[in-house]
Amino acid sequence: MKLKVTAPLARYCGAMIVMMIVVTGAVRAEPVFSFDATPGKLSKTVVPINYSIELRPDAESLTLPGVEVIDIEVREPTARLTLNAVNTTFASVTADDSLERADVALDAAAETATFTFAQPLAAGAHRLRIEFTARINKFDRGFFFVDYPTDSGVKRLLTSKLEPADARRIFPCWDEPAFKASFKLTVVIPRHLLAVGNMPITKEESLEANLKQVAFAATPKMSTYLFVLTVGELERITAEADGVTIGVVATTGKAAQGQFALDSAVKLLAWFNDYFGVKYPLPKLDLIAVPGGFGGAMENWGGITFFESRLLFDPATNPDSARRGIFSIIAHEMAHQWFGDLVTMAWWDNLWLNEGFATWMATKAAEQFYPQWQSWLNGYGAKQFAMGLDARRTSHPIQQPIANESEAMIAFDAITYNKGQALIRMLENYLGEAAFRDGIRAYMSAHAYGNTTTADLWRALERAGHKPVTDIAASFTEQDGVPLISAETACNGDAQRLTLRQGRFVIAPARAAALPPRNWQIPVAVGPVGTAQSADVVLLHGSTEVPAGSCGEATKVNLGDIGYYRVEYGPASMAALAKALPQMSPADRVNFLADGWAMVQAGRAEPSSYLGLVENIGVDDRRPVWDQIITAFSALNRLSRDRPERPALQRYISARLRTVFDRLGWDGSGSGDDDNTLLRGSLIWTLGELGDEAIIAEAKRRFAGFLSDPQSLPGALRDSVTHVVGITADRATYDTLLTLARKSTVTNERLRYYYAAAAARDPALAHATLALTLTDEVPGTILTGLIGSVASSGEQPDLAWDFLQKNYDALFAKQGPQFRDQFIANFMTNFSDERHAAELAAFAPVQATSGGRAMVGRAQEVIAISADLKARALPAVDAWIKARK
Incomplete structure (x- = not known):
């Protein structure tokens, strides 16, 4: 449903809305783009125009020798040029036709190399020639390798991921987005391999020692982080669309699984060409499936890289609904070809x-x-x-x-x-x-x-x-925070008016200092329940009062759930809306429930208010409504770990959700890509985690049948059933899951089994999973995910935290800076007590960078908020459950 709103002076029940705009705290946008004023570390006195780069990747030694010639514009005379480089050694740096080499000084902390010449370079055009050797990394930054299983053994693929600032790990460059330039790439690789870059190949030439030289056309002007190179045993399927060759590139034997992706890209290209009013400007667009290395995708111009399971679709191993995620991520990355790549x-x-x-x-x-x-x-x-x-x-x-x-x-x-x-x-x-x-x-x-x-x-x-x-x-x-709109109705005879007041919505521990107020200008959609298609809009900046139909009529704020704000209703409005819950559109019902749960999290409402709403939701309500309830229930269940309230809480949640599951059943009708099918899978997953004995027993029975006949278990249920089996696994089942993961060459299957094994709640099996992450068996992409699964689904956070501290150096070497700056802090949000917050702050590696320190602060706040909600909500929920019984 799309919400169509009118201008700020809109109709509401035949009356005119009068806007009350309080002109205080107005925020003004920044000036338009100016290259010289752009933030960054590098001087703007030297600007790259074109890079001509030759790379000779060596997949065995993991070295990346290269030669680059950079055409530059020197805007002011200078004898020193500073650009970016990381883990790079320099053989020579010369300027123009001179044979005299510049002195090279490296600053590892700043990730720069400074070239000092004997004579200053005059203002104007110059040409640098740089001979260097970079590294091929284990982790997904810069140019890195991915080892993946095939029927003929383990193969190695090389690929790149450069956002936000890792082109400097491949070749020396001005690695900031404002320094746009063109790139002409040549690579020397074994003859049996395929190389894919931003642009089409213009020439291939055989060399000695079973090598070949592959030259690509020059790119348009673009930022360094959009450069791409993938080399491996690859194959490609193609289609033509609006004069552009679209390809799906995958490891040998898998390209046919890219047909849905290819078809999607063809229709998306035509639609985007029309929507943006500017046609896609490159002659080709490849979608490249990488069988490991990073999660998600990267919008390199003309050569988008995807984690393999996010691009390829195999009906034998994928649920039908996987097409939704594939289409979404392709659309996201293709939109970047304009919003990000063409305009940056x-x-x-x-x-x-x-x-x-x-x-x-x-x-x-x-x-x-x-x-x-x-x-x-x-x-x-x-x-x-x-x-x-x-x-x-x-x-x-x-x-x-x-x-x-x-x-x-x-x-x-x-x-x-x-x-x-x-x-x-x-x-x-x-x-x-x-x-x-x-x-x-x-x-x-x-x-x-x-x-x-x-x-x-x-x-x-x-x-x-x-x-x-x-x-x-x-x-x-330009300011952080979530608007809070307080809404209450009052009657004057038979007429009703609605007062709207703006504030700031905050979730914070009870003893935390108040946050400063904020002022927003908010388009607020208001109207009677069930009228989202003709909602009226008031531009709220402060407070206002609007007509709201007849006395007692349920008036909803944020009709259609389009707005970015929370709504807190007064007693009269809340009572009318709760009564009208069944008449709301699904989007409004979800929004109303989500705001209700948010008020509990913020301490602005008692848990009983939210639970009372849930009691009025029908078992046949829509998937997103029940997904919102499952989200809130799961949060309470996580907080109740090792608490006396947990048994009663789990019995209540299971009983409430089982009524929904029993309506759907294990084998209910559905296309495999419909909301009932997706809700069924979510309920099996959740009920299994809650310890529902009947669900667990049936999941085990169906998994045993699957081992004998894989076709007996529908694709839509495989993730959920395998997860439940993993949680309750004994050693034999655990070993079976690992065997399935090891023998599969299909990425999404391997992930399914590895993650199910990591969810095992037996501490001995959790130990085994953690030890596995130190080996070369586990794909680097999922290593941290497995550790996180041991802590969350496996409910062994202390075990995992002890492992992380003892093996930090080895894990950091496998994972790179992101492990230090992001993963550790995010992992610690599995806890909800002050001791672990203090342990995080005292763990020295996470304090190494300003980004890491910011992540630590965020994680500590999450821990404190969870501790507050646990202490405040769980006893109240327990009392409500007992009173209800």
């Missing part, structure tokens, strides 16, 4: 321009081509997760200052992606789809091949929509 943010403080827009566009595209998926409704949790982060004191604005690479890395979070997506959706509905699209087209046309700031986008949208976009948007992007 000037610095990482505007990262959300890339990620928020691509996340929004992926859902919009799914609604366009697969409306039956109801992607906005079923994806409600993305916004809810962002709001949970944004309600904390350690939140950050969408546009946040970024001082260095470690801070850029941690900026890839739900505030950037999901809050960004929610804001864009809210603005599109405020402006109208046509006006919003016109603004995007103007923005693309004006800034193609260049860099921008958020302010450039606001100006384009404001001109197209003729509405005050800048102040509205800036109030959401």
